[in-house]
Amino acid sequence: MGDEEQHVDPKRLTSLSDIKIAYDKLCQEEVAVAERLEWSVGNRHHLEARLSQLARLVPTLQLVQADARQLENTISFTHQLANNVSAKVRQLDLAKSRVVETQARVGDLLDLEGCSGGVATALAQEDQCPPRDTLIVLGDFNATTGTVRDGYELCVGPHGSGTRNTNSSLLLNFARSRRLRIAGSWYQRPELHRWTWYSNAGGVAKEIDHILVSTRWRILQNCRVYRSAEFFGTDHRLVVATLKLHVKSRRISRGNHTVFHLEKLKDLTCAHEYAVAVSNRFDVLGALRDPVELWDTFKREIYRLPRSVLGSAEVKAWFCLDGDAGENRGESRCQAGWEPGPAQGSVTPD
Template sequence: MMAIRIQGQPLNITIIQMYAPTTDAEEEEVGDFYGNLPDMVNMTPKKDAIFIIGNWNSKAEDKVLDGVTGKYGVGVQNKAGERLIKFCQGNTLVVTNTLFQQPKRRLYTWIPPDGKYRNQIDFILCSQRWRSAIQSVKTRPGADCGSDHELLIVKIHLKLKRVRKTEAPIMIWEYAVDVRNRFESLVIEDRQPKELWAEIREIVQKAAEKHIPKAKKSRKAKWLSDKALEVPKERWDEKSKGSRTRIRVSKY
């Protein structure tokens, strides 16, 4: 499994791509998968719109389960389907494929090589909070994907603000090119390790100074006036002189 986080305003979008073990997989492999997937979900910030897509190798059937599935599932629920439902219930997720009425051929997601039957085993899950953002989910049977799985498409409507582009990618690219060019002229053979390390460090530092601006230190706000800050100093001076005179803070 893998995840990508897309920056947005006022929220970010996290997409997790996964592949679940097949029905004949070892129980240990299945346990590892359903143990690791919740960890990845929990790593995602709660404010993100989260979508989990992939081949679940499971059947959710056409049974309505409030907040989890609709009435447009296909097939009879199997053991893997039970795990899928429990996973959704435990992580407040909805199986979007089952929510929208479509022609049968746009509900099937997998056709075996012999073409004798069809199944719905690929699903797109989303957090229940963003259920209203899902406008449509269906397959494109005519798409040439080079696979026995059909192309599954979800249409999502989210109101996002424009994110201002930064100059950081250009800066990083220029820095990387400069370092690479400097390394090309670096002589490595018959060099002492310390000498070579010193030259490498100098290359990296000079390239960084040229392309990467130094971070500006933010000035901390003063919670005490300059006069108030002088009180401890005066106390210390008097104490070092052996004086027992008490310095009054009220005058500040």
């Protein structure tokens, strides 16, 4: 119902029917108010308990409110502190990256110094080596060969890479002075088999590790990079060169050696005697415990047995360098009735 129906102005009640309707409504409202009043009186104890409970909760709610305000202040302070710490951490990260770069640079300088010292020592020793020895130099030179061969045709091949810098000039001058060939520049390869160094970010790749081979002998067959052979803690790749070395064989001196009369073993009596001797010697070997002594004794006895039972003979080499060998050979031939025939191309008189 609207406000006009709930609140009727008595001055507007002119007819008896309107007065009766208004009276009935007042009676209904009176009954409703009486019921509410009766319910409130009946629940008075419950309401009082609720009010007392609320009264007891007021101090706790006040403490909660104070804690909430303190927590708000703490959160605000923590937020500000976190921002300050983040700024400091970013500064530390930047400083750490600079320190790492400096350490890497110092490490490179130390490696370069060590490499220079090693090369100087190697060159000092190389000057004392025989001239026929093959000189091979391997290392991280931190230098590219470039693609221009003018003045360095002997040491740089047609497949160089990169742009030359100061280190490149040092490398090329060193190779030219020692007549060394930079192996990687002489073979055309895919880029995956050429680059020996990759940056940590992966955006830069160069060929700075080289194998230098002497040009005196044509022993270089191939040179390439194996990118699958990655080692822990390095950004370099494995460089492998194939060389064909011509090794001169050494003659083995064939001196006098002993020949045993093994044909005597065909005789059953001699064979039985040899078997008994071997059995007796092996019984003695069973008492030895030291493996080295056992092996030495075995070799010595197994060599002495045929000499003592079968007998032996010393056989000399077929060619002797002794000065009297020719004369002795000639005398033996004359004693055997051998006469030299005519020389090749000579004429025999009638």
